[in-house]
Amino acid sequence: EVSLVLGPILLSAARSQTLRRLVSASPLTRPVVDRFVAGETLPDALGAVREGAADGIDATLDFLGEDITSEAEALANRDAYLRLLEALGTEGLAARADVSVKLSAFGQSLREDLALEGARRVAEAARAVGSTLTLDMEDHTTVDSTLGILGELRKDHPETGAVLQSYLFRTEDDAKALAHEGSRVRLVKGAYKEPAEVAFQHKSEVDRNYVRLLKILMAGGGYPMIGSHDPRMIEIAKTLATRNGRTIDSYEFQMLYGIRTEAQHKLVNEGHRVRAYVPYGGDWYGYFMRRLAERPANLVFFLRSFTTR
Ligand code: FAD
DSSP: OHHHHHHHHHHHHTTOHHHHHHHHHOTTTHHHHHHHOOOSSHHHHHHHHHHHHHTTOEEEEEEOOOSOOSHHHHHHHHHHHHHHHHHHHHTTOGGGEEEEEOGGGGTTTTOHHHHHHHHHHHHHHHHHHTOOEEEOOOSGGGHHHHHHHHHHHHHHOTTOBEEEETTBTTHHHHHHHHOSTTOEEEEEOOOSOOOTTTBOOSHHHHHHHHHHHHHHHHHSSSEEEEEOOOHHHHHHHHHHHHHTTOOTTSOEEEEETTSSHHHHHHHHHTTOOEEEEEEESSOOHHHHHHHHHHOHHHHHHHHHHHHOO
């Protein structure tokens, strides 16, 4: 499979500053980026929430900004979320929108307490308007810290959501720890380049583990959020929900903005709760490169945009 060769290259490229400048500066990139990113501004994000809501699809919003290097950037990212939540409240959209935060964007690698305090402010602001916060999961070096911060936040804001990645060996233990009542957990396969010491390297193993984790979460008392475009995982999730006697509002499906939109509509029509992960903002490079790495067809689409002009 092409993605097995290209994926790691693209994931390395996702961290290259030189490529970031080149790709970001090219006007040819824009139309392709627009497929995956709702826009650069807050009104763009609100527009995407409104559009989704009209089709019965909820949102989780991600203000793009990761791997920042200064405290000022961390605070600016936090403030972007505070402005977003205020606007969601004013516009009457908060009940339809969760917010997803990458702690790296809040200064996790600079000072953990900075990231915690930033996330706490966002959790408070979310509650004030009737929204919720979910902490995205990043590369494996950050998992302990992110779960630690999650635990702190949950003392006052138990509704704060977590993300678990099926490619990591450790996740089975994490899933068992988080499969309790009131616990919101998004299960994904994982989007970073991880070494063989900590993560399954073959797609079949990642998929098998996804099913194993889904069983744990569906059998538990929490609120599973199935974060996958994979038709097989989606079918298995439905079966497990039925087998565990779950009501249709005790779990939800999540997919990325712009990906398999028709499948999102189909799930809504079947009565399922569906949420799209909606990224917006200027710092889209890392997010965009991870999406290219996942799927060769996306890369072909991207490269073609350079040759057809
Ligand atoms: P894959 O194994 O990539 O794909 C399986 C099948 O799904 C494909 O064969 C195809 O049938 C279908 N498919 C996949 N992509 C497409 C496409 N573009 N178009 C058409 N069909 C497609 N990762 C993290 O590491 N941390 C996070 O916090 C995180 N949050 C996420 C939140 C959400 C809501 C989602 C959906 C994903 C998130 N991810 C996150 C990314 C995730 O880890 C995967 O990289 C990504 O979802 C691809 O895996 P997949 O489960 O969709 O299946």
